[in-house]
Amino acid sequence: MQVEAIPVNSLGRRVAPMRERLLAALESVLDGGHYVLGPAVEAFEAAFAAYCGVAHCVGVASGSDALELALKAVGVAPGDRVAMAANAAMYGAHAALACGAEPVFVDVAADSTLDPAALERALDDRGPVRAVLATHLYGRLAQVDALAAACRGRGIALVEDCAQAHGARAPDGRRAGAFGDAAAFSFYPTKNLGALGDAGAVVSGDAAVAERVRALRQYGWERKYVSALPGGRNSRLDELQARILHEQLPLLDGWNERRRAIAGRYSRGIRHPDIAVPAPAGEGHVVHLYVVHCGRRDALRAHLAEAGIATDVHYPLPDHRQPCLGGRHAALSLPVTERQARTALSLPCFPELSDAEVERVIDACNRF
Ligand SMILES: Cc1ncc(COP(=O)(O)O)c(C=O)c1O
Structure with a gap:
C-alpha cells in the first residue's frame, strides 16, 4: 500500500475548511473600495491589541518591518548596538542593520531563547547597547522576567520578537507582546496566525511608541506629506490581509x-x-x-x-x-x-x- 507523505506544514489543509469564509472576507474588501490602511486594518489592530492584552497595535507590511520599526520606535538610531540571540536566521540582525545599528550576539540557554545570565555578562562587558531583542523562538516564551530585569536596571529598551509566538501565555496570564516596550509580530502565511501574503504588526503598551510606529510606517509623516520622523518609509498593511487575519483570530x-x-x-x-x-x-x-x-x-x-x-x-x-x-x-x-x-x-x-x-x-x- 502506498503511504501518503507527511509534510512539515500544509497551508492547503489550513485554508480548505475556511474557504467560504475567506472568500466572503475577500469579497467584502473588494466591495468596500478601500484597500490600504482602512477600516479593516483598524478593526484588526483593535482586536489583536485586545487579544495580546496591550493598548496599541499598529499593522505593518511584514514581521521584518515590524522588528525594524519597533527598534526605531524605542529609540534605536544609527551607530547604536542591539543585543540579541544569534539562532533565528538573521531576522533580528537584519532589523538592527536596517536601523543603522550593530547586532551584539549573545548565547542562548538550553531552551533556545536568550540566556539571561549571558545577557547580563554581555551588557556588563561588551559596551553599551540601546535595546535588547528577545525572540520567543519556536513559540516558546523567552525568560522574559529575567531579561526585563536586566534591561530595566540599565535603562535599556526591551523589544520582543513574537513572530513565532502568537498567543503564548505566561502563568500570570500575560501573552507574548505584553512584556517589552514594543513587540513585533509576523503574519507570514506559515505562522500560527498567518495572512495570505506578507503582513506584520507592532504592539505596545506605550502610546508614544505606537504613535512613532504609526508615523514610521508611512514615510515618517506627522501629517500628510510632512515627514517629521527620520527613518520612515512605506510599510503599510493591506485591508485584504487585515480582513483575513481578523477572520482567523478567533x-x-x-x-x-x-x-x-x-x-x-x-x-x-x-x-x-x-x-x-x-x-x-x-x-x-x-x-x-x-x-x-x-x-x-x-x-x-x-x-x-x-x-x-x-x-x-x-x-x-x-x-x-x-x-x-x-x-x-x-x-x-x-x-x-x-x-x-x-x-x-x-x-x-x-x-x-x-x-x-x-x-x-x-x-x-x-x-x-
Ligand atoms: C523569529 C522571526 N522573526 C522575524 C521573522 C520575519 O518575519 P517576516 O517573514 O514576516 O518578515 C520571522 C519569520 O519569517 C521569524 O520567524
Missing part, C-alpha cells in the same frame, strides 16, 4: 491547543536515546515549531525522509557565521547556539496533522 487559541497536543504526544512517545525532545512548557509554548535535537541529525533526517516524513532545520547557520556579516564576528564563540545549529531538527507540526500521522512520526523516530 481560531488561534484552538489551533495553538492542537499544536500543544501534538507536541505532548511527540514528547511522550518519542523514546530514542539519541533524540532529545523539548521540555513541555504549558501555555507558555505555542509550538510554532517542534524541534528535537540529535547528534546524528542528518542521518535522522534521511531516515525520516525514507519513511515519507518531511523535516526542516531551524536554523542551520548562526547569525555570527552568516556570510553577509563578512567575518566581523569571526572571533565570537557562542557554544550553545553553535551546538544547537548542528543538532536541531523540526518535525511536522501543524494543527491539521492527524493523530495517525503523529503516530507514524513517533514510530519512525523510535525505529531510527
Whole structure:
C-alpha cells in the first residue's frame, strides 16, 4: 500500500475548511473600495491589541518591518548596538542593520531563547547597547522576567520578537507582546496566525511608541506629506490581509491547543536515546515549531525522509557565521547556539496533522 507523505506544514489543509469564509472576507474588501490602511486594518489592530492584552497595535507590511520599526520606535538610531540571540536566521540582525545599528550576539540557554545570565555578562562587558531583542523562538516564551530585569536596571529598551509566538501565555496570564516596550509580530502565511501574503504588526503598551510606529510606517509623516520622523518609509498593511487575519483570530487559541497536543504526544512517545525532545512548557509554548535535537541529525533526517516524513532545520547557520556579516564576528564563540545549529531538527507540526500521522512520526523516530 502506498503511504501518503507527511509534510512539515500544509497551508492547503489550513485554508480548505475556511474557504467560504475567506472568500466572503475577500469579497467584502473588494466591495468596500478601500484597500490600504482602512477600516479593516483598524478593526484588526483593535482586536489583536485586545487579544495580546496591550493598548496599541499598529499593522505593518511584514514581521521584518515590524522588528525594524519597533527598534526605531524605542529609540534605536544609527551607530547604536542591539543585543540579541544569534539562532533565528538573521531576522533580528537584519532589523538592527536596517536601523543603522550593530547586532551584539549573545548565547542562548538550553531552551533556545536568550540566556539571561549571558545577557547580563554581555551588557556588563561588551559596551553599551540601546535595546535588547528577545525572540520567543519556536513559540516558546523567552525568560522574559529575567531579561526585563536586566534591561530595566540599565535603562535599556526591551523589544520582543513574537513572530513565532502568537498567543503564548505566561502563568500570570500575560501573552507574548505584553512584556517589552514594543513587540513585533509576523503574519507570514506559515505562522500560527498567518495572512495570505506578507503582513506584520507592532504592539505596545506605550502610546508614544505606537504613535512613532504609526508615523514610521508611512514615510515618517506627522501629517500628510510632512515627514517629521527620520527613518520612515512605506510599510503599510493591506485591508485584504487585515480582513483575513481578523477572520482567523478567533481560531488561534484552538489551533495553538492542537499544536500543544501534538507536541505532548511527540514528547511522550518519542523514546530514542539519541533524540532529545523539548521540555513541555504549558501555555507558555505555542509550538510554532517542534524541534528535537540529535547528534546524528542528518542521518535522522534521511531516515525520516525514507519513511515519507518531511523535516526542516531551524536554523542551520548562526547569525555570527552568516556570510553577509563578512567575518566581523569571526572571533565570537557562542557554544550553545553553535551546538544547537548542528543538532536541531523540526518535525511536522501543524494543527491539521492527524493523530495517525503523529503516530507514524513517533514510530519512525523510535525505529531510527
Ligand atoms: C523569529 C522571526 N522573526 C522575524 C521573522 C520575519 O518575519 P517576516 O517573514 O514576516 O518578515 C520571522 C519569520 O519569517 C521569524 O520567524
